[in-house]
Structure formats: C-alpha cells, structure tokens
Amino acid sequence: MNTAGLEKVWRDRPADWLQPAREKGMADFLDTGFPDRRSEAWKYTDAEPLADRSQAYLKTTPVALDSAQLPTESGDSLPILFVNGRLAPGQMLPAAPGLQVASLNEAPSERQAQILSRLASFPGRPREDLSALNAAFISDGLWIELAPDTVLEKPIEILFSSDGAQAAAQPRIIVSVGADSQCKLIEHYSGSGAGLVNAVTDIHCDHDARLEWLKLQLESTDSLHVALQNLSLGRNSRARLVQIELGSQLSRNDLQANLAAPGAHVDVYGLFLADGQAHMDSRLEIQHQAPNTTSQESYRGIAAGQGRGIFNGKIIVQPGADGTDAKLSNRNLLLSSTAEIDTKPELEIYADDVKCAHGATTGQLDETALFYLRSRGVDAAQARAMLVRAFAADIVTQIPLERLRQQVETELSARLARDMETDTP
Amino acid sequence: MSTKSKEVTELVEKKYQHGFVTDIEADTVPPGLDEDVVRLISSKKGEPQFMLDWRLKAFRHWQTLREPNWAKLHHPPIDYQDISYYSAPGQKKDGPKSLDEVDPKLLETYEKLGIPLHERAALAGVAVDAVFDSVSIATTFKDKLAKAGVIFCPFSEAVRDYPELIEKYLGTVVPYRDNYFAALNSAVFSDGSFVYIPEGVRCPMELSTYFRINEANTGQFERTLIVAAEGSHVSYLEGCTAPMRDENQLHAAVVELIAMDDAEIKYSTVQNWYPGDENGKGGIYNFVTKRGDCRGKNSKISWTQVEAGSAITWKYPSCILRGENSVGEFYSVAVTNNLQQADTGTKMIHIGRNSRSTIVSKGISAGRAQQSYRGLVKIFPSAESARNYTQCDSLLMGKDCGAHTFPYMEIKNPSAIVEHEATTSKIADDQLFYCRQRGLSEEDAVNMIVNGFCKEVFRELPMEFAVEAQNLLNVSLEGAVG
Numbered sequence: 001m002n003t004a005g006l007e008k009v010w011r012d013r014p015a016d017w018l019q020p021a022r023e024k025g026m027a028d029f030l031d032t033g034f035p036d037r038r039s040e041a042w043k044y045t046d047a048e049p050l051a052d053r054s055q056a057y058l059k060t061t062p063v064a065l066d067s068a069q070l071p072t073e074s075g076d077s078l079p080i081l082f083v084n085g086r087l088a089p090g091q092m093l094p095a096a097p098g099l100q101v102a103s104l105n106e107a108p109s110e111r112q113a114q115i116l117s118r119l120a121s122f123p124g125r126p127r128e129d130l131s132a133l134n135a136a137f138i139s140d141g142l143w144i145e146l147a148p149d150t151v152l153e154k155p156i157e158i159l160f161s162s163d164g165a166q167a168a169a170q171p172r173i174i175v176s177v178g179a180d181s182q183c184k185l186i187e188h189y190s191g192s193g194a195g196l197v198n199a200v201t202d203i204h205c206d207h208d209a210r211l212e213w214l215k216l217q218l219e220s221t222d223s224l225h226v227a228l229q230n231l232s233l234g235r236n237s238r239a240r241l242v243q244i245e246l247g248s249q250l251s252r253n254d255l256q257a258n259l260a261a262p263g264a265h266v267d268v269y270g271l272f273l274a275d276g277q278a279h280m281d282s283r284l285e286i287q288h289q290a291p292n293t294t295s296q297e298s299y300r301g302i303a304a305g306q307g308r309g310i311f312n313g314k315i316i317v318q319p320g321a322d323g324t325d326a327k328l329s330n331r332n333l334l335l336s337s338t339a340e341i342d343t344k345p346e347l348e349i350y351a352d353d354v355k356c357a358h359g360a361t362t363g364q365l366d367e368t369a370l371f372y373l374r375s376r377g378v379d380a381a382q383a384r385a386m387l388v389r390a391f392a393a394d395i396v397t398q399i400p401l402e403r404l405r406q407q408v409e410t411e412l413s414a415r416l417a418r419d420m421e422t423d424t425p
Numbered sequence: 426m427s428t429k430s431k432e433v434t435e436l437v438e439k440k441y442q443h444g445f446v447t448d449i450e451a452d453t454v455p456p457g458l459d460e461d462v463v464r465l466i467s468s469k470k471g472e473p474q475f476m477l478d479w480r481l482k483a484f485r486h487w488q489t490l491r492e493p494n495w496a497k498l499h500h501p502p503i504d505y506q507d508i509s510y511y512s513a514p515g516q517k518k519d520g521p522k523s524l525d526e527v528d529p530k531l532l533e534t535y536e537k538l539g540i541p542l543h544e545r546a547a548l549a550g551v552a553v554d555a556v557f558d559s560v561s562i563a564t565t566f567k568d569k570l571a572k573a574g575v576i577f578c579p580f581s582e583a584v585r586d587y588p589e590l591i592e593k594y595l596g597t598v599v600p601y602r603d604n605y606f607a608a609l610n611s612a613v614f615s616d617g618s619f620v621y622i623p624e625g626v627r628c629p630m631e632l633s634t635y636f637r638i639n640e641a642n643t644g645q646f647e648r649t650l651i652v653a654a655e656g657s658h659v660s661y662l663e664g665c666t667a668p669m670r671d672e673n674q675l676h677a678a679v680v681e682l683i684a685m686d687d688a689e690i691k692y693s694t695v696q697n698w699y700p701g702d703e704n705g706k707g708g709i710y711n712f713v714t715k716r717g718d719c720r721g722k723n724s725k726i727s728w729t730q731v732e733a734g735s736a737i738t739w740k741y742p743s744c745i746l747r748g749e750n751s752v753g754e755f756y757s758v759a760v761t762n763n764l765q766q767a768d769t770g771t772k773m774i775h776i777g778r779n780s781r782s783t784i785v786s787k788g789i790s791a792g793r794a795q796q797s798y799r800g801l802v803k804i805f806p807s808a809e810s811a812r813n814y815t816q817c818d819s820l821l822m823g824k825d826c827g828a829h830t831f832p833y834m835e836i837k838n839p840s841a842i843v844e845h846e847a848t849t850s851k852i853a854d855d856q857l858f859y860c861r862q863r864g865l866s867e868e869d870a871v872n873m874i875v876n877g878f879c880k881e882v883f884r885e886l887p888m889e890f891a892v893e894a895q896n897l898l899n900v901s902l903e904g905a906v907g
Contacts, residue, residue: 344834349828
C-alpha cells in the first residue's frame, strides 16, 4: 500500500510538543505500512478501506465545530466531549480531589515529559495494529491521573462524536490509576456520516487499584472504526472491562490486558452485533505475566443480515506465571444464511502449574425455546428477537451505568426487530 | 520432590529404542535435487509417461514455492540439495516375490522393531506393507486380499499394474500445488502403498504399513492412496521408526483417502520416528500432508493418530466432507518431550448437508517441548445442519514446556452448530496423592493418569495398536512429573 502520500501530509503538518512521539510513530508506521491479509492478525479483515480513508482524511486536520452541543453533567457521570477527535471548544475538564485531567493539545508543560514517556513506551505492534499511525497523527486526547487512595464515585464518560465531516479522529487516552484507587472510565463513540476513528487507550493500574472500563461503540453505519486498548495491571489490582460494539461499517477492536504482577485479576465482557453490511472484528489478548494472576473472559457475537463477525481471543501464560487461572468463553449466534462468524480462541501456555480453558460455540436459536414462545402466541420475528436479546443480556447487564444499559437495550431491540423482519427464514 | 527429579532424570536419559542401523547394501542416489533426479527416480521405477509428466509439473511448481513459516516451529533451514532423494535396499533386480526372498537382515530389522512379519501377520491377521527407506519391501497376505478383490500393493507396483486407477485418483485430494511439502513429495516420492477396496467389500483384515528410514542423509517421501468404492470398508494402520543419527532427516509424506457413497475408511497412525536426543540433536523432521475426501453420501473417514516421535511434527490430517451425511473424525494423542516440537491438528471442511465431524485432540508436553494444536472447522453455506464438536486438552509436565491451541472456526451457515472446548493443566497434586496413598508408585500413578487422559483416543485404535500406543506413552513419559 502506498504510504508516500501520508508521509508528505505528515511532513507538512506544523510541529507541536508531541513531535518526538509523532516522529517515532511515523517511522514505525512507514516501516510496515498498513497491515495486509498476510498478517495473521488481519486474516479476516481487509485494512484497505482504512488505508484509503486515512489517505483521504488525514490531509486535513480535524476541526471541532464551535456549535457542538456540550454535554450537561447529567448527574451520573463526568462527561468530556470530543468532536472529530478533538476536545470540543469550551469543554470544561472534570475536577475532583485526587483527579487530574488534561487535554493532550493543551497539556501543561510540566506534564509533557510524563506524557511523552508514556507515548514512547506504548507497546504497539506495527504489523498488527494502527497505534503507530495514531501516534503520528494524534488529533487530541486526554491525560487522566488518579492519585493513590482516591475513590472517584462518578465515571468519567468520554464522548467521541463525529459530526459528519470527513475527519480522521486519532484520539489518544492515557490513564494512570494510583495505588488503592478506584475509578470508572467510559469511552462512548457515536456520530453521523462517514467518519474515521483510530483510537488508542493506554491504562496503567497501580497495585490494589480497581478499574471499571466500558467501551460503547454506536457509530453510524458509514463510519470506519479502529480502536486499541492496552491495559497494565499491578499487584492485586482488579479490572472489569466491558466492550459493546454495535455501530460502524467496519470496526476493529484490539483489547489487550497485561496481568503484570501477582494477584492481578481481570474480567472481560464483550458483545457485538454485526448486521446489515457490518464487518466487526474483535480481538482480545490476555497476558498472564506474573504468578497467581486470574482472568475470566466472556464474549458474545451476533451476526445477521450480511454481517460478518470475527472474534479472536488469546490467553497467553508467560514462563513463570504459575498459578494462573484463565477461562474464556465465546458464544456466537448466526442468524442469516448470508452472515458469517469466524472465531478463533487461542491458548499459548509456557508454564505448567496453570488452569486454562476456553470454549467457543456458534449456532442458531434454540428451536424448543422458539416453539415455546410461539405456542404462547408470540409471533416468529418477535420471538426470535426476544431470544436474541436474552442471549445478549448476559453482557448488557454488565454495563456499569443504568442510563447506558438502557440505551444499549433500546438500540438492540430496534435493530433486532428490523433484522428479524428481514432475516426470518 | 527428590523422587520426582530422579524420575525426570531417568526420563530424560531414556534412550530411543528403535535407534539401530541395519547394515545392508543400498542403492542410493547422491544428494541433490534437479529435474534429472526426478527423471531418474521415475525411470528407476519404470513409470509410465503420465507419472513422469506429473512429477515434473510438481517439481517445477515446487521451485516457485517458499517453505511455509506460519507454524509454531523453529528449526535451522533445511538444505534440500543436501538430501538424497532415493535410497533402495540393494536387492535382486525384480524385487521379492515372497517373504522368503526378502533380505534376512531386513526381516531382522523388523524383528527388532517388534514387527515380525510372519507371526504378526498370522496372529493378528494384519497384512503388512513395509516401506524401508523409500522402497516397499514386502507385502504380506496378498493372495488372501486378492480373493476379496482388494488391491493392496506398493505404490510403484500399482503404477505399473493399475495405471488407470492411479491416473484417475492420484493428486485429486492433495494436488501437487497444495503446499510446499506436498509439491516436493509429488516430485520425488519413491514409494508408498496403494489400496483399492471394490464396491461393497469389507476388507477381510486390517491393512498395515511400516515405514523406516535407514540410510543416512536420505529423505523419505512416500505416498499413500486409499480408494474405498461404494459401500466398502477398510481399516488401515501405519507405523514409523528410524535410526538414531546426529543429523536431521526429512520425511515428507502425502496420504490421500477417497471414500465414495456409504464407504468408510479408518486410518490409524502410530508415529515413532527418532525424536532426537535430549539436547535436540538429530531427529526426523516430519512434514506430512494427510487428507481424506468424503466424496460420497454417508461416507466416513476417521483419522486416529498417536504422535510420539520426530524432532518436528507438522501434520494436519483433514477431511473434506463433500457428501451428504458424511462424517469426519480426528482422534489424536501427541506426546512431546525434551526439545521436540509438534504443530498438529486437523481441518474439517463441511460442504455437504448434514455433514458431521468430531475432533478429540490430547496433547502432552514435557521437558522443554513445545506443542500446538492448530485446527480449522469451516462450514460452507451449502452445509445445511452441519455439526462439529471439538475438544482439545493439553497436559503439561515440567515448567519449561509449552502447549498452545489455535482453533479456527469459520461458519457461513446459520443452521450449523459448532462447538469447541479446550483445557490446559498439569497433573494435579491431589490426583497423584490419591493414587500414591492407594499404594501406586509415582510412576504408575502418572502412567495411569496419562492413560486415562488419552483414553478417548486409544479407544479408537485397533486393539493391537492400542497396546503399542499405551506402552509407547509409558516409555515416553515415565515419571515426567515436575
């Protein structure tokens, strides 16, 4: 793939304080360019649309419109609005004792060295992800730091919105959760038009920290969405991660959790609905790097219409990580004859005192359950939609915020009602 | 812990039992590979023109390919020009007519291997085709099989006697373009077995082939083709051994199975090629392409394998489930110890309606060995109501070994049900303790637990093979609890 155009665009940009990170990112990116299907990580997803749109959109630096409707603090979260990958003008950053939030474009100079060092040490994989491209073209982002022994009651809700402009949002979120601290973080993607998002989130949890993280992706069906999260967990820290993918024409998510010190634990819940023409590729990698680390992963996928859903979940147990206990379950529903599910749960184990298991199933709705509902007078399409909603409920109920849970349920109901109308065999 | 370490040491020092060299005169082509070598092999075999043409096409295609590197295997580059592509034990020109004409030293070799052709054949009712280096040595029980109408003979003989069958079926399951090693095999394969079971015949006995690499610097490239016509049934066994040598030897075989309507083929392998010494020196590189094609309705192909040997195993016996209601099965036990590496698994390609497949894979990794299960279950849109169940379990013995699972599932039909389960663990201390307090020695306890772990697969093996496989496992893993 030709990257010369992108290189020129990049050279013509005005330099800012992020330049060292941008230079490293660009060098790494040019080394490999966009990944192709020969890369195992992109076996089922063609990166060409991403490449094409990146070439076209990155020429212009995204601008956030002044008219953006700033979110009002609804009471259940601390909202921060980004439009087209940039902090919305006039957006105030939340303040609380022990909490520090700064936007990357306007980071105070005393923070800059710290941010640059996090950017430099980010474990990107040029052949497999687009984090290097993100670094080269960071549009904006956040630095979030929670001091030790801080409990943040309300979740920080980062709203990434696109306003329909041909913009390439390249946000970077950098989070540090201090020792014994607790916080909730929500990444909420929505918008209209044929946008492009290439987001990277980098989270460090110190020892005994608690993190709840939610990604909710409800972008328009014309948008392309790529996101990568890398999470590092310290001693006895615990994280609960929920990933819901409902939007985009093409979405690709890489979630990596590194259990870096003894006693760390992570729970991961994921759900995707690939209907219409959607192509959804979710990758999950859990690295057990230290003894006595535990993890539990539960992913559910639904493919309908001409949708294609891909799941790749990998559990890696590094040498010496004895006492690892890891379980991964992946269940998929294939609802139409033109849809496809590709799933690949993997185990890579280099230690012997471990308990690891994974299971994956793909199938259709239970005929007896359908019959039961039909015999109670529920029509076929409704019965099917009801059963699919029940299938999704195991994950949806994990959403930590009532308002968002309801939003997801409403969206699912509307979409499934439509899918069931057209897909009823 | 001290008894454990002692036993581990014993295990590590356990020598390969089939590592002798038989000192017989051999007709070996000097190392190197070019079109002339391919022509030479073909002419030595007295092959018809179509075979030579096919070999040359394969060779030319092979030259355009690159060795695959996607498997989780590490080995120094193989120098394909440093291998001799043909080695036949020096014998009378026309080859043996019966066992009496076979070089007694060769027969001794088989005695040492524990396969006395006479007794074994007579007692077990097994017809054996033994392939020594590259040439088929003797096929027992030919007459009895001939009466049933079954053709079971060395591949080279089949090319001479049944060229129309060979031309019709050769390369239709594994074409020469299939992969690097299949292309190489197609160009230079020297012998192998051919089996044809005619319509409605149930093969009166188990068929069996023993492969042995004897000469140094040779590669073995055999090719097996089994065709089961409508309504027939056959069970085929395959065993392999090789001498201990410091250099690595290459084994690149191809097995093609074809099952027509209502036919059933059961293919069992006990693979015990020399695995190399405890430092990973020597051993066989085993790159094998095995594939079965369930062409007919209600056909069934079942692969059972016990993989205990080889420095490197690269092997994915697969089933193409083309026929309606066809069934594919894969039962595997793979044992790796010391520095052995195995990347093995299966592919189940569901094309026909109601096709079903079962995969049971048991991996045992000890010492510093690395083992991977790699499998694909693919459901085509045409495979209405297809069903797959996969189970892969790994047992780890020792802190330096690894076990990996890479299952791919690609599903394009909503009526299909595909299930996959995998677990990895070590032998639990409480299991061991339970056995020990019942008076079992640690070694016996481990054997018992491991055999229990593999039982589902051993159950699928023909009886005489099951016993051999169990012993092989015990030998390979004695006390390997760390």
